[in-house]
Amino acid sequence: MALVSELDALSARLAKTARGIEGGTMLQIVGTPVELMYRMMRDLAHMTAIRLFLKWNVFDHIPAEDGSAISYAAISDRVGAEEGLIARLGRALVSYGTLRQGPGDGVMHTDFSLSLLAEPLARALIEATLDTHLTALATLPQYFASVGLVEPPNPLQSPLAFAENRLGTSVFEIVHGDLARRAAFMAAMGAFEAELPALAGGYDLSWAVEQAAREKGRVLVVDVGGGKGQALVSIFRDVPALPKERCVLQDLPEVVEAAKKEGKKELEGVRMQEVDMHTGQPEKG
Structure with missing residues (x-):
């Protein structure tokens, strides 16, 4: 019975590991918290070197x-940097797989x-x-x-x-x-927006079409903080x-x-409103 229990436990662990591999969470499943934090730090260093x-x-x-290939010395001459600095970052990117080691002290693209x-x-x-989001997060x-432990007041x-x-300066003024x-x-x-359309497949808005017939003139959908309208484009595609x-x-x-300047054909007819969420929402759906 003990052997059966051990085999069952091993089977469950292997199944969990397989799910982790499939879902990209292998490290969270079999790694320690220290290993996970090291991976996060490594990813941050990797992105910084790329930047x-x-x-x-x-x-x-x-x-x-x-x-x-090209040597680190040649790159340094062309960009006006110390060879040691370029070589240090370049070798890091080789270790991450972003670049390839070339002959001698050379480096190649991937x-x-x-x-x-x-x-x-x-x-x-x-x-x-790196230049905007991480600056604030850090x-x-x-x-x-x-x-204090409060949301930004304005x-x-x-x-x-x-x-x-x-x-005293807004984010958009800074950027x-x-x-x-x-x-x-x-x-x-x-x-x-293109990679993560807010509502693609998430909600069924077909009811809004029926509601439109019952309540003529009422605003049906308000995309708050809608950027350049990719979520609305996704909604119109589905409904x-x-x-x-x-x-x-x-x-x-x-x-x-920027949204008006881009002029997506799929957004023709949509009303675009300039708002400040800190002073209230002028129109609701």
Whole structure:
């Protein structure tokens, strides 16, 4: 009986491990908390090294031809950096699999590093994450020690403003004050919307079509903080009979301006409203 119990326990553990492998959570299942934290730290260091090489245009100087390499010394000369610094970060990226070790002290591209040059959205996500989001996240302990354990009282007292010593300035004023940072931030938001449409398959809004016939003139759907409208596009795709003219997209003025400028055909007829969530919502569905 003892052997049977041991085999049952082993079987259960193997099944749990298999589910973890399938779901991408292997480390959480079989690793210790220290191992999990080490993995998180390693991922952060990995992303930071990528961000620095993007900022310094290092990837651009690595030959794109398959099998072609360049030395760290040559890269350093081209970007105006110390060879030791470039080599240290480059070897880290080789260990992460982002770059490949070339002959001698050379380094070569991988499919992933080439994709960073070919895919602007991937680059924008890394830039926005490291330059804006992480800046705020890293100083949250000091922020709450300063303001207390409360939510930000207004948009001018945000964690990002605190982190950058610019209290009294909104997040969008901070981000939009730098054209390159603004472009990366807006592109990243677009990438998030495209990859994670808020309601795709999550809710059945077919009832709103029936409600539209019963309550003429009533606003049916209000997308609060809707960005450039990707969630609404997803809704219209799933519920094509939903009247677009009775749907509203609400966001900050800068975001609404970007949405109008982009001019998605799928959003024709949707009302776009500039709002400040700290002062109230002008229209509700």
